[in-house]
Amino acid sequence: MSGYPYTTVVGKIATLFEKMKSTGVPQKASNNWLSQIGLKSSNDRSLIPVLKFIGFVSDSGIPEQVWRDYRGKDGDKILADQIMNSYKDLFNIFPNANKLSDDELSNYFSTKTDAGEQVIKKTVSTFKSLVELANFENPEINNPSINEEEIQIPPTDINTRLQNQVIGIPSVNINVQLTLPENMTANDYDKFFAAMKKHLFTNNN
Numbered sequence: 001m002s003g004y005p006y007t008t009v010v011g012k013i014a015t016l017f018e019k020m021k022s023t024g025v026p027q028k029a030s031n032n033w034l035s036q037i038g039l040k041s042s043n044d045r046s047l048i049p050v051l052k053f054i055g056f057v058s059d060s061g062i063p064e065q066v067w068r069d070y071r072g073k074d075g076d077k078i079l080a081d082q083i084m085n086s087y088k089d090l091f092n093i094f095p096n097a098n099k100l101s102d103d104e105l106s107n108y109f110s111t112k113t114d115a116g117e118q119v120i121k122k123t124v125s126t127f128k129s130l131v132e133l134a135n136f137e138n139p140e141i142n143n144p145s146i147n148e149e150e151i152q153i154p155p156t157d158i159n160t161r162l163q164n165q166v167i168g169i170p171s172v173n174i175n176v177q178l179t180l181p182e183n184m185t186a187n188d189y190d191k192f193f194a195a196m197k198k199h200l201f202t203n204n205n
Contacts, residue, residue: 003113004087005053006122007046012039013129016047017079020056021071028061050126054079054086076135083130098131 007013019037026033029051034044051057056067070078083098090097090108097105105124113119 003115003119004109004123004127005049006119006126007050008043008122009041009046010122010125010129012044012047013050013126014133015039016051017070017133020067021075025063025067025071027063029057029063030061050130054082054130056082076133079130080134080136083127083134084136087127098134098136102128 016037016039019039023037026036029048031045031048034040034047039047048057048061052059052061055064056070057063066078066082069075072078080098084091087097093108094100094104100108102124105127106120109120109123109127113123
């Protein structure tokens with residue numbers, strides 16, 4: 001049974017990604033390249049499969065565009081997107097997988113490999129070390145924009161109730177509850193409240 005990748009030098013993951021930001025993008029992420037950026041131990045070679053798994057390099061070690069994007073100001077958000085994509089099965093079961101405990105992650109990863117306890121621990125540590133470098137507050141993945149057209153709130157009944165209250169006609173109160181995506185951006189909220197104002201408080205008659 002195939003499992004998730006892990007590195008035996010978990011403590012060097014942060015160093016690796018710092019070097020990826022501060023040094024040039026190589027033609028190929030190879031063992032020789034690792035040595036050039038100061039990761040010379042034979043155990044450091046286990047870092048490359050991790051880069052392949054999260055989509056920073058191809059199967060042959062060629063850097064992908066996401067590596068270059070990561071070097072920009074939103075690198076931590078891009079890394080979060082890549083983690084969520086690469087560990088999609090985990091995030092499908094646990095949307096807050098980046099906040100799970102070691103035990104919870106161990107329980108999950110143990111079902112994805114035939115390896116022993118030490119490998120599972122390293123798999124958990126690898127995942128958590130990647131998560132520590134990422135920003136999950138506002139990842140782009142699975143975060144569709146909200147358009148005003150998507151919020152269907154008939155304004156007629158609301159306006160009628162307001163008018164009836166003014167002239168003393170009894171009205172029926174209706175509690176409207178909306179379920180919104182968990183990963184809404186600030187821009188999404190602005191659109192949402194603009195739509196609320198338009199449909200609830202504007203008399204179109």
